[in-house]
Amino acid sequence: MPKQTFFNLSEEKQKRIIDLAMDEFASHSYNKASLSRVVARAGIAKGSMYQYFEDKKDLYLYLFDLAAREKMAYIENHKGEDNGDFYTVLECILHAGTQFSLEHPKLSRIISNIMEPSGELVLQEIFERSKNMSYQYILGMLTQAQEKGSVRMDIDITLAAHMLYSILGTGLLEYLLDLLNVSMHELLSDPHVSKRLNQEQLRSIITNTVSFIRNGLEGKSHD
Amino acid sequence: MPKQTFFNLSEEKQKRIIDLAMDEFASHSYNKASLSRVVARAGIAKGSMYQYFEDKKDLYLYLFDLAAREKMAYIENHKGEDNGDFYTVLECILHAGTQFSLEHPKLSRIISNIMEPSGELVLQEIFERSKNMSYQYILGMLTQAQEKGSVRMDIDITLAAHMLYSILGTGLLEYLLDLLNVSMHELLSDPHVSKRLNQEQLRSIITNTVSFIRNGLEGKSHD
DNA sequence: TTATAATGTGACCATGTAGTCATGTGACTC
DNA sequence: GAGTCACATGACTACATGGTCACATTATAA
Numbered sequence: 001m002p003k004q005t006f007f008n009l010s011e012e013k014q015k016r017i018i019d020l021a022m023d024e025f026a027s028h029s030y031n032k033a034s035l036s037r038v039v040a041r042a043g044i045a046k047g048s049m050y051q052y053f054e055d056k057k058d059l060y061l062y063l064f065d066l067a068a069r070e071k072m073a074y075i076e077n078h079k080g081e082d083n084g085d086f087y088t089v090l091e092c093i094l095h096a097g098t099q100f101s102l103e104h105p106k107l108s109r110i111i112s113n114i115m116e117p118s119g120e121l122v123l124q125e126i127f128e129r130s131k132n133m134s135y136q137y138i139l140g141m142l143t144q145a146q147e148k149g150s151v152r153m154d155i156d157i158t159l160a161a162h163m164l165y166s167i168l169g170t171g172l173l174e175y176l177l178d179l180l181n182v183s184m185h186e187l188l189s190d191p192h193v194s195k196r197l198n199q200e201q202l203r204s205i206i207t208n209t210v211s212f213i214r215n216g217l218e219g220k221s222h223d
Numbered sequence: 224m225p226k227q228t229f230f231n232l233s234e235e236k237q238k239r240i241i242d243l244a245m246d247e248f249a250s251h252s253y254n255k256a257s258l259s260r261v262v263a264r265a266g267i268a269k270g271s272m273y274q275y276f277e278d279k280k281d282l283y284l285y286l287f288d289l290a291a292r293e294k295m296a297y298i299e300n301h302k303g304e305d306n307g308d309f310y311t312v313l314e315c316i317l318h319a320g321t322q323f324s325l326e327h328p329k330l331s332r333i334i335s336n337i338m339e340p341s342g343e344l345v346l347q348e349i350f351e352r353s354k355n356m357s358y359q360y361i362l363g364m365l366t367q368a369q370e371k372g373s374v375r376m377d378i379d380i381t382l383a384a385h386m387l388y389s390i391l392g393t394g395l396l397e398y399l400l401d402l403l404n405v406s407m408h409e410l411l412s413d414p415h416v417s418k419r420l421n422q423e424q425l426r427s428i429i430t431n432t433v434s435f436i437r438n439g440l441e442g443k444s445h446d
Numbered sequence: 447t448t449a450t451a452a453t454g455t456g457a458c459c460a461t462g463t464a465g466t467c468a469t470g471t472g473a474c475t476c
Numbered sequence: 477g478a479g480t481c482a483c484a485t486g487a488c489t490a491c492a493t494g495g496t497c498a499c500a501t502t503a504t505a506a
Binding site (some may be wrong): 032163166169172183 | 432
């Protein structure tokens with residue numbers, strides 16, 4: 001947690017510092033991200049940074065927290081009613097998640113940057129915890145869906161959860177980047193790139209993805 | 224490419240250096256991997272290393288090349304006849320790829336470590352190239368399969384290729400790690416861990432995975 | 447105006463890195 | 477023996493980092 005000193009700053013100054021720090025931590029992994037670069041760009045002294053935050057970890061964890069909260073809120077907002085059919089809900093979540101990644105590539109990158117091994121125990125723990133949360137969330141949905149008969153009984157839902165996790169986590173974004181013909185780096189530096197993808201196109205991609213998953217989970221088994 | 228000097232070394236010395244370097248580059252990302260640590264452990268002088276290799280990149284690219292060749296050879300060996308059905312071949316490849324990751328976690332880690340952004344252009348290019356190779360390989364298989372009728376005509380095979388790529392790349396390994404209840408780190412430090420997984424278990428997981436994919440690609444569409 | 451507390455500052459430290467180079471060494475040839 | 481050549485060495489450079497600290501500046505209060 002930032003020190004009180006940080007919250008005593010004017011809103012604009014807080015925002016400027018956070019924005020620049022987000023820039024840095026989105027375009028570099030934890031270890032490569034440099035506080036020296038952040039303070040240089042922000043035009044403040046190195047020492048000041050250490051009056052706002054305990055240390056590098058403290059800053060990063062704060063950024064991560066902000067980003068994660070924003071993503072969850074975004075998805076929650078776009079999820080629609082909770083009582084929908086499994087595949088419908090899945091489609092909404094997928095759509096919201098993807099949309100978020102395209103609209104806020106920086107935030108999304110900060111979140112995924114926690115995956116990189118840093119040698120810092122705290123970060124590893126946070127990573128494990130947040131991975132586990134997503135995984136448990138998916139697993140919960142699958143369990144319910146299986147009870148309701150939307151998922152075949154012979155499906156190993158823990159395996160299915162991992163597959164969904166990987167498709168949702170990387171597969172889909174990779175495909176979109178490929179389709180837009182840009183690299184992650186370009187997406188980060190040019191936020192307008194996401195506008196090249198029209199909504200219908202995105203919708204249809206996601207429908208196809210869900211349909212693929214649905215066939216995999218709902219259809220007849222081969223044996 | 225290493226300098227001639229390196230190849231003039233005795234086989235054992237070459238092997239010792241390569242092994243220790245593999246250790247280092249498997250347990251640290253490119254930027255965090257330290258030549259100083261490698262030479263210290265190998266008991267040779269820093270300068271010697273620079274008589275064997277041009278620089279850090281040169282060493283890493285050599286390691287990557289070794290690892291990638293070994294993985295391809297391994298898969299090629301275990302693939303079986305080439306004329307098999309798409310889903311059978313896929314199952315063989317999946318099985319071989321997974322087996323390789325479990326048997327040679329170090330090599331497998333060196334390969335996947337190239338994904339991490341390093342700021343080095345050459346590495347980024349190698350990464351893009353190798354990712355593209357895998358992707359094109361999968362895409363080729365899918366195209367053929369679609370022609371033969373093993374994949375529905377209304378499937379967007381580029382999308383399918385990306386999904387397979389993510390499942391094959393991370394999803395499955397993550398699941399296995401979860402099942403064995405170990406982290407990637409533990410797998411790297413204890414090569415015996417993979418023996419906890421018996422062959423039948425692995426076989427059945429892979430069969431389920433392929434069955435999931437098969438339902439997704441072969442079954443009737445929902446519309 | 448003066449005293450006190452809160453913030454800002456940047457030179458500085460310890461640490462780690464990739465890479466260099468003058469020098470040493472030992473084997474092989476003439 | 478002298479001369480040559482491939483290789484070994486580790487102190488050294490140049491650089492970058494996270495973090496500190498004595499001091500300067502500003503705001504608040506009496």
